[in-house]
Amino acid sequence: MVRRVLALPSGRIAVAVLTVVALLAVLGPVLAPQDPLATSDNTLAAASGAHWLGTDYLGRDVLSRLLDGSRVSVLGSLEVALTALVVGVVPGILSVYLGRAFEWITLRLADTLVALPFLLFAVAVVALLGNGITQAMLVTGVLVSPLFYRVSRAATLAVARSQYVEAALVSGASLGWIVRRHVWVKVLPPIAVALAQTVGVGFVIVSSLTFLGIGVQPPAPTWGGLLASDLGYLTQRPWAPLPPALLIVVTVWACNLLADAVRDVSGEAGRALLNNRKARANRLGTSDPAPAGGA
Numbered sequence: 001m002v003r004r005v006l007a008l009p010s011g012r013i014a015v016a017v018l019t020v021v022a023l024l025a026v027l028g029p030v031l032a033p034q035d036p037l038a039t040s041d042n043t044l045a046a047a048s049g050a051h052w053l054g055t056d057y058l059g060r061d062v063l064s065r066l067l068d069g070s071r072v073s074v075l076g077s078l079e080v081a082l083t084a085l086v087v088g089v090v091p092g093i094l095s096v097y098l099g100r101a102f103e104w105i106t107l108r109l110a111d112t113l114v115a116l117p118f119l120l121f122a123v124a125v126v127a128l129l130g131n132g133i134t135q136a137m138l139v140t141g142v143l144v145s146p147l148f149y150r151v152s153r154a155a156t157l158a159v160a161r162s163q164y165v166e167a168a169l170v171s172g173a174s175l176g177w178i179v180r181r182h183v184w185v186k187v188l189p190p191i192a193v194a195l196a197q198t199v200g201v202g203f204v205i206v207s208s209l210t211f212l213g214i215g216v217q218p219p220a221p222t223w224g225g226l227l228a229s230d231l232g233y234l235t236q237r238p239w240a241p242l243p244p245a246l247l248i249v250v251t252v253w254a255c256n257l258l259a260d261a262v263r264d265v266s267g268e269a270g271r272a273l274l275n276n277r278k279a280r281a282n283r284l285g286t287s288d289p290a291p292a293g294g295a
Contacts, residue, residue: 004266011265013254013257014261015258017257018251021074024074025070032061032065033052033064034061035061036060036064036069039060043058053240062240072133072220077200077205079138080144080205081141083138088145088151089191092106092148093152093153110149119209121139122136122139122140122215125139136215137206144202148194152190165183189266192262193266200252200256203251204248206223212224223248227248
């Protein structure tokens with residue numbers, strides 16, 4: 001699947017953008033030209049050689065804070081996606097095989113979680129457990145998990161009705177073996193699409209919470225926090241919200257682009273795309289003129 005995704009122009013663009021974002025998360029604090037928390041008297045300065053993106057209202061270097069805040073934004077979005085993956089996929093697959101009672105309970109739980117506002121519950125958890133990004137992201141991941149539950153359940157239902165799975169059940173194969181051997185291979189592509197989309201949703205959630213000052217205590221930098229602090233000084237620096245906003249928009253766009261690429265190369269669409277490429281290659285090969293023989 002990775003090779004098929006990279007064979008698409010959209011897949012290569014998405015992977016390139018997300019790789020840059022991941023490198024910013026890993027190397028951002030090292031690449032920061034100045035201390036992101038150091039204040040100075042040079043407040044609300046314009047872009048210059050010393051401060052490529054200027055300084056904020058406390059004289060802190062905006063570029064350094066943007067690079068340093070990448071780690072929190074990326075890790076927070078991954079926490080949301082991975083929590084939703086674990087909480088949603090396992091019950092989604094098992095709901096097909098563990099009987100009506102388990103199916104009814106998990107379906108009602110998924111419907112309940114869909115109806116709950118994630119922002120309100122994130123605020124409530126922060127109020128109860130303290131202002132930390134991990135607590136807020138774990139709760140948000142649980143609230144987003146119904147997406148994975150429904151995707152994995154739908155894919156498992158399609159596989160469970162196939163003849164080779166029924167034959168394995170009749171022959172006495174265990175549930176774990178069937179899931180590992182037959183179900184997981186079919187369920188993985190739609191889960192990969194949902195995972196890529198959820199990482200993008202995680203960026204929006206992290207940015208929204210940090211924009212409101214939830215999850216990360218000031219003066220720790222985050223993309224959402226930088227966006228919120230810049231909005232109060234638009235008269236002096238009207239372009240200041242653009243860098244964090246562009247980072248958020250481009251990252252979410254790349255996640256959605258990757259999800260579309262994974263969808264295009266998986267399942268029936270992926271097989272049709274591969275067959276079309278093979279047919280085109282065969283037509284090109286037969287249309288080439290034969291090389292002339294030597295004298």
